[in-house]
Amino acid sequence: MRRVSVIGSGNVGTHLALALNQSGLKIGQIWSRNRDHAVELAEKVGAFVVDELKSLEDADLILLTVKDDALVEVIRQLPPLKGLVAHTSGAVSLEVYQKSPFQGGVLYPLQTFSKSRELDFRQVPLCVEHEDKSQLPLLKEWATLLSDKVYEVDSAQRKVLHLAAVFACNFPNHLYQIAARLLENQGMDFDLIRPLITETAAKVQQASPQMVQTGPAIRGDLQTMNKHEEMLQNDSSLVTLYRLLSERIKNGE
Amino acid sequence: MRRVSVIGSGNVGTHLALALNQSGLKIGQIWSRNRDHAVELAEKVGAFVVDELKSLEDADLILLTVKDDALVEVIRQLPPLKGLVAHTSGAVSLEVYQKSPFQGGVLYPLQTFSKSRELDFRQVPLCVEHEDKSQLPLLKEWATLLSDKVYEVDSAQRKVLHLAAVFACNFPNHLYQIAARLLENQGMDFDLIRPLITETAAKVQQASPQMVQTGPAIRGDLQTMNKHEEMLQNDSSLVTLYRLLSERIKNGE
Numbered sequence: 001m002r003r004v005s006v007i008g009s010g011n012v013g014t015h016l017a018l019a020l021n022q023s024g025l026k027i028g029q030i031w032s033r034n035r036d037h038a039v040e041l042a043e044k045v046g047a048f049v050v051d052e053l054k055s056l057e058d059a060d061l062i063l064l065t066v067k068d069d070a071l072v073e074v075i076r077q078l079p080p081l082k083g084l085v086a087h088t089s090g091a092v093s094l095e096v097y098q099k100s101p102f103q104g105g106v107l108y109p110l111q112t113f114s115k116s117r118e119l120d121f122r123q124v125p126l127c128v129e130h131e132d133k134s135q136l137p138l139l140k141e142w143a144t145l146l147s148d149k150v151y152e153v154d155s156a157q158r159k160v161l162h163l164a165a166v167f168a169c170n171f172p173n174h175l176y177q178i179a180a181r182l183l184e185n186q187g188m189d190f191d192l193i194r195p196l197i198t199e200t201a202a203k204v205q206q207a208s209p210q211m212v213q214t215g216p217a218i219r220g221d222l223q224t225m226n227k228h229e230e231m232l233q234n235d236s237s238l239v240t241l242y243r244l245l246s247e248r249i250k251n252g253e
Numbered sequence: 254m255r256r257v258s259v260i261g262s263g264n265v266g267t268h269l270a271l272a273l274n275q276s277g278l279k280i281g282q283i284w285s286r287n288r289d290h291a292v293e294l295a296e297k298v299g300a301f302v303v304d305e306l307k308s309l310e311d312a313d314l315i316l317l318t319v320k321d322d323a324l325v326e327v328i329r330q331l332p333p334l335k336g337l338v339a340h341t342s343g344a345v346s347l348e349v350y351q352k353s354p355f356q357g358g359v360l361y362p363l364q365t366f367s368k369s370r371e372l373d374f375r376q377v378p379l380c381v382e383h384e385d386k387s388q389l390p391l392l393k394e395w396a397t398l399l400s401d402k403v404y405e406v407d408s409a410q411r412k413v414l415h416l417a418a419v420f421a422c423n424f425p426n427h428l429y430q431i432a433a434r435l436l437e438n439q440g441m442d443f444d445l446i447r448p449l450i451t452e453t454a455a456k457v458q459q460a461s462p463q464m465v466q467t468g469p470a471i472r473g474d475l476q477t478m479n480k481h482e483e484m485l486q487n488d489s490s491l492v493t494l495y496r497l498l499s500e501r502i503k504n505g506e
Contacts, residue, residue: 174466192414
């Protein structure tokens with residue numbers, strides 16, 4: 001039976017370990033900087049916790065799910081393992097393996113994970129890449145065990161993908177937060193606007209965002225835009241944001 | 254049997270007429286600046302098209318779904334009708350009825366509509382308000398025939414709601430568009446990022462946006478943010494946008 005080791009037990013490590021386990025794969029060893037988290041995850045998936053990276057044993061797949069800035073140090077401390085090694089970061093290039101004795105790869109799940117939220121992992125796009133092209137088919141095979149959506153993405157593309165994800169996920173979430181605050185200040189509930197958020201995301205699942213843009217900016221409704229800016233005048237950064245986004249929409253950017 | 258007239262056959266008028274029709278209500282007359290659109294909609298719901306506003310007959314409910322800047326003129330041209338009159342705009346206050354011989358109200362559906370997209374109208378929040386408080390219960394009754402989510406919202410709140418909707422819908426859609434362009438420029442498909450958009454919107458259906466914010470800005474990952482800004486350097490408005498949103502997220506705004 002094939003065995004996987006998971007390094008890191010944050011949001012990504014947890015979701016990946018659970019998805020691997022659900023696919024009937026054996027998680028052998030788990031390591032985490034925070035031992036309690038490792039124990040918690042290990043119990044869920046029937047794995048062993050290792051206290052030190054040097055105690056890791058050979059495995060078929062070793063997934064490095066630690067934070068970006070911890071990756072170099074983790075890779076430095078890995079013993080000379082047999083097995084396919086891949087990290088899960090969108091932003092870290094293959095150069096991170098340069099000083100290691102092995103060649104490494106990437107298995108980047110393009111999704112926003114929270115430990116408390118279940119997710120259908122088969123719908124999560126997985127982007128794969130490997131320093132050693134001959135190992136790419138094997139890495140792809142692993143990825144297809146987890147998801148129906150596996151893409152070969154090179155390092156240059158992955159960097160852009162990561163940036164695009166910030167625009168498609170992190171920034172919209174902050175705009176939701178702005179909307180929530182505006183409602184709250186007027187004694188209204190965020191529930192009022194939740195269906196709108198769902199529908200806005202649903203609309204672009206078939207169409208391109210440009211085709212379904214609505215609102216005062218795309219209509220060129222200057223009167224409404226001026227009123228909106230007036231309403232925001234107590235928060236200059238919000239006015240700037242409103243103006244910048246409206247200008248871009250109006251100009252078809 | 255109670256009868257409704259629908260003035261305007263754009264996205265909102267169309268969706269409202271279809272929803273009324275599905276609720277078993279009779280649409281009597283439809284007027285639209287664009288007669289072809291009126292005919293198209295009238296055929297779908299078995300209504301009659303009127304060529305001039307002055308030909309409108311009494312009805313139980315007269316819904317004004319025309320564009321914001323056309324409302325004043327449409328109200329001016331309305332004959333002295335019997336029936337409950339309400340407009341569907343989020344941005345137009347009750348003052349629009351000031352010079353008319355009747356008192357009017359608002360039935361504002363807080364959703365983004367496209368003619369080509371079906372929608373469960375029972376999940377659309379409807380915000381109601383009326384100049385004549387004694388008519389509000391009747392307007393609410395009409396609203397509950399259409400939707401499970403009816404809210405009393407006064408003019409001041411509605412203005413803020415409309416502004417919040419721009420932040421929760423129009424602006425996120427533009428950010429999706431930016432993400433689509435970034436991918437396209439690197440030969441990647443927007444499909445790669447669609448599941449992320451769905452999940453980002455789904456996450457805030459239970460949680461508050463602030464609780465589920467992810468990404469480099471909230472982590473304070475300066476290295477990644479600097480890299481991202483470098484990647485955007487050919488588009489100064491995108492750099493400004495990236496910096497502005499990241500600053501706000503970092504500062505917990």
